[in-house]
Amino acid sequence: MKMKLLKVLSALGFFVFLVVIYQNIMAFRDGVVGFTRKNGNEVGCVCHEFKPNDSVSVRFVGPTQVHPNDTAIFKLQIANGPAIAGGCDIAASRGDVILSSLDTSLRRAESFPGSGFELTHRYPKLFIGDTLTFTFKYVAPSTPNITDTLFANGNSVNDDSTSENDKWDYAPNFVISVTPSAIANNNSLAGSFQLSQNYPNPFNPETKISFVINKSSNISLEIFDSRGSVVAHLIDNKFYTPGNYSVAFNAGQYNLSSGVYFYRLSAGNFSEVKRMMLVK
Numbered sequence: 001m002k003m004k005l006l007k008v009l010s011a012l013g014f015f016v017f018l019v020v021i022y023q024n025i026m027a028f029r030d031g032v033v034g035f036t037r038k039n040g041n042e043v044g045c046v047c048h049e050f051k052p053n054d055s056v057s058v059r060f061v062g063p064t065q066v067h068p069n070d071t072a073i074f075k076l077q078i079a080n081g082p083a084i085a086g087g088c089d090i091a092a093s094r095g096d097v098i099l100s101s102l103d104t105s106l107r108r109a110e111s112f113p114g115s116g117f118e119l120t121h122r123y124p125k126l127f128i129g130d131t132l133t134f135t136f137k138y139v140a141p142s143t144p145n146i147t148d149t150l151f152a153n154g155n156s157v158n159d160d161s162t163s164e165n166d167k168w169d170y171a172p173n174f175v176i177s178v179t180p181s182a183i184a185n186n187n188s189l190a191g192s193f194q195l196s197q198n199y200p201n202p203f204n205p206e207t208k209i210s211f212v213i214n215k216s217s218n219i220s221l222e223i224f225d226s227r228g229s230v231v232a233h234l235i236d237n238k239f240y241t242p243g244n245y246s247v248a249f250n251a252g253q254y255n256l257s258s259g260v261y262f263y264r265l266s267a268g269n270f271s272e273v274k275r276m277m278l279v280k
Contacts, residue, residue, distance in 0.1 A: 031120030034111035036091040036151045037170055053167040056081040058088075058154035060174040066140040068178055069195075071264070071273045073100065074150070078132040081156025081167040086132045087121035088155070094148040095176075096139040096275070098262075099228040103135040108227060117226070124159050132156070137228050139262065139273055140178050150174040192217070195265045195272045198249070202277035205252035209234070209263055216241050217267040223249065226260050234263075251278050 062074035078086045090097050091111070097119050099108050105125045111118045119136055126132075132154075141148060155168035192215035198207045209221065221235035232254050234247050249263070258280045264273045 030122060031087050031089065031107065033089060033091075033109045033118040033120045036089045036111075036118055036153060052153070052169040053081070054169055056154065056156045056167045056169040058152060058169050058171040060150055060152065060171055062138065062150075062174070064175070065177045065179060066138075067180070067272070068140055068142050068144045069273050069275070070140045071262075071271070072138050072140070073102070074136055074138050076134040076136070076152050076154060076171065078127075078134075078154040078156055079130055082158045082165060083127045083130055083132075083156050085124035085126050085159035086154060086156045087124055088119070088134050088152055090119040090134070090136060090150070090152045091116070092138065092148060092150050094141045094146070094178075096226075096260075097150070098137045098139060098226055100135050100137045101228060106134055106136060124157060126159075127156075138176075139275065140176070142274070144178055144180050146178050148176045148178055150176065193265065193267055193270060193272065195274060197274055198263065198276045202279040203251075204278060204280050206248060206250045207276065208246050208248055210244070210246040211265055212244050213240050213242050213267075220266040221247060221263065222266075223254075223261055223263050225256075225262075231256060231261070 057077075057079040059077055060074060061077060063072050066072050076088055076090060078088065088106075096117065097108070099106055099119070105122055106119050107122045108117055108119050110116070119134075121134070125134070138150065150171075151173060152171040153168055154171065155166060157166040158164070192213065194212040196210040196212075198209045200207055211221075213219070217240060218237050219235050219240045220233070220237050222230050223232040223234065224230045232249065234249060256278060258278050260275060260277055262273050262275050264271055
């Protein structure tokens with residue numbers, strides 16, 4: 001009986017070992033979400049060395065203030081270490097991190113079921129000089145007068161298909177203030193427009209998007225997916241006079257699958273983004 005138990009435990013241990021090896025190999029090639037430190041307790045980037053190394057510099061570059069539902073471009077910069085190639089894992093505590101068309105080296109995936117989405121590298125990205133830069137979009141939460149936090153880790157590797165001498169570290173937590181007096185409101189146009197939450201939401205397949213214009217302007221209204229790709233142009237730089245407007249959006253016309261989508265109202269330098277859910 002003991003011998004059988006030992007054999008079972010040995011087989012189980014060997015299986016776990018193979019799983020760990022497989023995960024590390026796949027993580028090196030295609031990133032792995034779910035290892036961004038969010039509360040100081042997670043292990044971090046286990047794809048390479050288990051301990052962070054402060055010889056690697058990882059930092060966010062982007063605005064420290066945003067408007068509710070605003071979309072901002074951020075960069076994660078990695079420097080030092082072997083500095084041949086590198087990867088990352090990026091997450092937000094309240095808002096959303098989504099892909100930017102400016103960077104095709106990232107992918108977005110759910111870290112664990114129900115735990116939200118993170119960004120990670122699709123492949124080890126090559127350094128340019130001594131710095132590696134990942135570019136992504138951040139969508140702020142809809143609630144004003146709160147703070148949000150961006151988290152990340154980044155690695156600097158030899159790109160020799162092994163983890164030997166590879167190094168990684170955490171980025172300092174990047175705190176963002178979500179406030180009505182944020183950067184987006186500095187534009188004189190901001191008070192001239194109001195974008196409402198679509199109704200119904202969630203929806204299938206049709207919903208209505210309403211907005212108010214207090215100043216005549218050329219307006220654009222577009223839908224984009226969680227990867228940051230535009231999937232529909234509902235209004236394309238059309239002139240509107242002051243008034244209340246409503247536009248119908250039928251997801252069936254665009255063959256869209258269930259998931260989270262975003263709609264953006266733009267006028268000159270002003271833009272506002274809100275999130276909606278398509279459920280089939």
